[in-house]
Amino acid sequence: MSNALASSYDPTTFESRLYQEWENSGVFQPRGEGEPYVILLPPPNVTGTLHMGHAFQHTLMDSLVRYHRMRGYDTLWQMGTDHAGIATEMVVARNLGQQGLTRDGLGREGFIEKVWEWKQQSGNIIERQMRRLGTSGDWTRSVFTMDPMAADAVLEAFVKLHEQGLIYRGQRLVNWDPVLKTAISDLEVVNEEEDGHLWSISYPLADGSESLVVATTRPETMLGDTAVMVHPDDERYAHLIGKTVKLPLTDREIPVIADAYVDREFGTGVVKVTPAHDFNDYQVGQRHKLPMINIFTPDAVTNDNVPEQYRGLDRYVARKAVLADLEAAGLLVETKPHKLQVPRGDRTNQVIEPYLTDQWFVQMDGFAKRGLELVESGEVKFVPPNWINTYRHWMENIQDWCISRQLWWGHRIPAWYDEVGNIYVARNEVDALAQAAAKNGELKPTLRQDNDVLETWFSSALWPFSTLGWPNAELMQQRGFDKYVPSSVLVTGFDIIFFWVARMIMTTDHFTGRVPFKDVYITGLIRDAHGQKMSKSKGNVLDPIDIIDGISLEDLVAKRTTGLMKPQDAPKIEKATRKEFPEGIPAFGADALRFTISALAGHGRDIKFDLGRAEGYKNFCNKLWNASRFVLMNTEGANFNGAPQPQTDAERWILSRLAKVAAEAETHFASYRFDLLAQSLYEFAWNEFCDWFVELAKPALNGADRAAADSTRHTLLHVLETLLRLLHPLIPFVTEELWRSVAPKLGIVEATISLRPYPQAGDFAGQDFATAEADIEWLKAMVSALRRIRSELGVSPMKTVTLLLQGGSANDAARIERYAAQLKFLNRLDTIEAIATEPPPAAAGIVGDLKLFVPLAGLVDLDAERARLDKELKRVEGERAKSENKLASETFVQNAPAAVVEQERQRLADWTAQREALAAQRARL
Structure with a gap:
């Protein structure tokens, strides 16, 4: 353990070195004894890089893990990454394009081989970045969702659910990305308000008696209409219900139906129904048993279900053709501007089509009922508790889960088809062949495996137990399944309560009979300093690694303007970046970023991240560094053992305050109030230790009382070492570096602060320094009042002054006598006198009932x-x-x-x- 401490605080000189030492020492691995404490890392995309949302959550998780590790828990932070089907395919396909290769040209096996090559070469960037932040997870147990162990769990879960009748294949409406040509989840759809149009179209009744006027924002979809709809209580149209209209531009007649879904006040109160191309219409179609007519191919081109003149057209070309023909036929009643919510795929920025297609689904009603019971009963607890309402809303309005994706990269669906379309779900092809042979009486039936893969949320739903070896009994024992399930807390964002949290609760209970975690701590959303959501298109993204290590202005501009979906936004983003960061971003270090995050982590939905706070907390680390240097310089050659035996009231005061801040830390960790924890530790460290105690220690260190001087040195070291332990979970690097210089002076033999016990309220039992605490608070008030007077008068710090006192209590008089030496030392006083008469011209202050006067003669x-x-x-x-x-x-x-x-x-x-x-x-x- 090194005793040397650099003269100035520079995090770049020790943060990476310390992390490597920690990881190599095995300190991040479970110790195998003590009560388990487990956190599951929400597996980030293997294609990704660390963003501010990751940094925020990982900092909080790491603080909890380090805290419980120091408390002696058998601590496991389960690391891992997600294979990210869509994102990974896009990245690899783009890289192949630069080499003149294509996904289809390589074929399925060749493409997947290229994906694995890419994953080995550059797919672990985010794990390296997590290390830079200080993430103290057990990397030796890290799991990739496509690893054999995780893949076995996915296979077993799918087959079991199918055997139980809970997985089925069916035709349903899904979010469809016409560029990726796959279904995507709601979470991958971004709805943004855009300028569009509302077209009113006349639908003549088949009997020629009148017309109904409907309004639509997507006129091309009328080619797939199978009804028009009115409200059952709308007297205007009651006589038309059950009649038919001629669908314009086609030779079809469609019925007029009644459904309470219609808003009578919107437009004409008549709505077109296109069940195969609108989610609400789909529900109507199910209720009224309407035909489902899909008019698009997978790439959003019109198919053979539309009249011949419109076939083979891109959807927007078809729109223009339909509108032109409607106008020519005198059926286009009105066109007006209209604001509408447009769903776009977050990967491609393409408008998403509701699309009717065959997919694999999980039946969710029974799962949802059980999942809600587990939370309502308190077996799984939300923090803050109001998020249970969001969970409840989703679970009570759940739809069957579409789990298939039209991709190649991922867990291929274990289903095989024979030549007549029978489906055989099995753990392998041999079992599928056996099923087919038994069904058809063939010795060697011909089968083809389903081309689809499972969506990534399916494999991540199994994360609490797939990472611990399920369903392999031997692996479960090796990895500690019985000990580590359920985990202690899941730290995640509110946006995936349904997509991930709920599904883990349901699947873990279903397959293991346990809950996946006891607490779910929901974090807010990181926004920029102005409250805007961070996004590449807005050019306001902050990269946590840039905050830690710094970045030049030119590199920052290049990063923000490269790869934009709308390249025309680049000049605006560049201008804003140059204005906000004229000198780039300086290196703040990981600790400053972490402490900023902790200080902002209140129980709210939105968090405004301001780099000014990071600068302030870098100054905090610097303050701690300089205070430690002061302590070390004043304890050269000193060595102490055990707890200090305080000789001065200043020592008793700081030890009393230390006990209270340790109790506060314990409370705030238990309630996940990282903001209050950071505030409490900051105020103690900066104000009470680095400022006041360092100042109050100087009279003793410079005095003639040898016992008081030695005791003060011991207390300085003891409080500093304890403070470093209190701060370590939040700012691990600087506390480790400082601690290594402090610990040897106290006879501490551990190699790292990570293995030292975290201070707890019980450590200070029997220590009652209430009187000294009250006395020192009085002394602080006196010193502050006198310093304020000197400051207002502009008196040089080196000039001595006279202090006159008037009034006050007998207690004040006793304290004046007791602390006269400290007052003179700390305030440069030449004399302290009590007066009963009117004072001479003087600057005044007051502490309680005691009046303070500093004569002005000769000063101002x-x-x-x-x-x-x-x-x-x-x-x-x-x-x-x-x-x-x-x-x-x-x-x-x-x-x-x-x-x-x-x-x-x-x-x-x-x-x-x-x-x-x-x-x-x-x-x-």
Whole structure:
């Protein structure tokens, strides 16, 4: 363990070195004894890089893990990455394109081989970045969702669910990306308001008696209409229900139906129904048993289900053709601008089509009922608890889960088809062949495997137990399944409560009979300093690694303007970036970023991230560094064992405050209040230890009392070492580096602070320093009052002054006598005198009932001081008059909120007290 400490704080010199030492030492691995404490890392995409959302959640997880590791728990932080089917296919396909190769040209096996090659070469960037942040997970147990162990779990889960009748194949409406040519989840759809049009179209009744006018934002889909719809209570159209209309531009007739889904107040109160191309219409179609007519191919080109003249057209070309023909036929009634929510795929930015296709589904009603029971009963707890309402809403309105994707990269669906379309779900092809042979009486039936893969949410839903060897009994024992399921807490965002949290609860219960985790801590969404969501298209993304290690302006501009979906946005983004970061982003270090995140982690939905806070917390780390250097310089050659036996009240005070902050830390960790934890530790470290105790220690260190000096040295080291342990889960790097210089002086033999016990309230049992704490708080108030006087007068710190005292209690008198030496040392006082008469011209202060006077003679220009006081009196009187006038207004007193009125009364009292104090001070001059 090194004793050397650099003269200045520079995180770049030790953060990476310390992380490598931690990982190599095995300190991140479970110790195998003690109560288990487990966190599952939400597996980030293997294609991805660390973004601010990751940094935020990983910091909180790491703080919890480090805290419990120090508490002696058998701590496991399960690492891993997700194979990210869509994202990975896109990345690899783009890379192949640069080599003149294509996905289809390589074929399925060749393409998958290329994906694995890419994964080995560059697919672990995010894990390296997580290490830079300080992530103390057990990397030796890291799981990739396509690893054999995880793949076995996926296979077994699919087959079991199918055997239980809970997985089926059927035709349903899904979100369809016409560029990727696959179904995608709701989470991968971004709905944005865009300018569009609302077209009103006339649908003539088949009997020629009249027409119905419908409005639509997608006129091309009318070619797939199978009904028009009115509200059953709409008297305007009651006589038409059951009749038919001629679908314009086609030779079909479609019925007029009634359904309460219709909003009678919107438009004409008549709605077209296209069940194969609208999710709401699909539900209507199911209720009324309407035909489902799909008019598009997988790449959003019109198919043979539309009239011949419209076939083979891109959807937007078809739209223009339909509108032109409607207008020519006199059926286009009106066109007007309209704001609409447009669903786009988050990967391709293409407009998503609701698309009717055959997919694999999990039947969810029974799962949802059980999943809701587990949360309602408290077996799984949400923090903050209000998120149970979101969970409940989703579970009570659940739809069957579409689990298939039209991709090649992923877990291929274990289903095989014979030549007549029979489906055989099996663990392998041999079993499927056996099933087919038994069914058809053939010795060697011909089968083809389903081309689809499972969506990534299916494999990640199994994460709590697939990472622990399920269903392989031997692996489950090796990896500690019985010990580590359920995990202690899941830290995740509110946006995936349904997509991931709920599904883990349901599948873990179904397959293992356990809940996956006891607590679900829901974090807010990281936004920029102005409250805007961070996105590449807005050019306001902050990269946590850039905050840690710094980035030049030119590199930052290049990063933000490269690869934009809309290249025309680049100049605007560049201009904004140059304005906001004219000198780039300096290196703040991982600790400053982590402490910023912790300080912002309140129980809210949105978190505004301001780099100014990171700068402030880098200064905090610097303050801690300099205070540690002061302690080390004043304890050279000193070595102590055990707890200090305080000789001075300053020592007793800081030890009392240390006990209280340790208790606060324990409370805040238990309630996941990282913001309150950071605030509590910051105030103790900066204000009470680095400022006050360091100052209060100086009289003892420089005094003649050898016992007090040695005791103070011991207490400085003891409190600093304890403080470093308190701070370590939040800022692990700087605390480790400082601790290695402090620990040897206290006879500590552990190699790392990570293995030291975390301070707890019980460590300070029997320590009652309440009297000393009250006395030192009084001394601090005295020192602060005198420093304020010196500051207002502009007196040089080196110049000695006289202190006159008047009034006060017997306790004040005793404290003056007791702390006279400290007051003189800390405030450069030459004498302290009690007076009973009117003081000479003096600057004044007050501590309780004790009045403080510093004579001005020889310190300041009395005329200038009178002028200053007159000016300040005028200002204070003006503010007092404003409050007085407000409170004299009946309108204000009667109409303003009670809290506002009370606040104004308090302001009046404060301004009045200030005026009286200033007037008295002015009178003395």
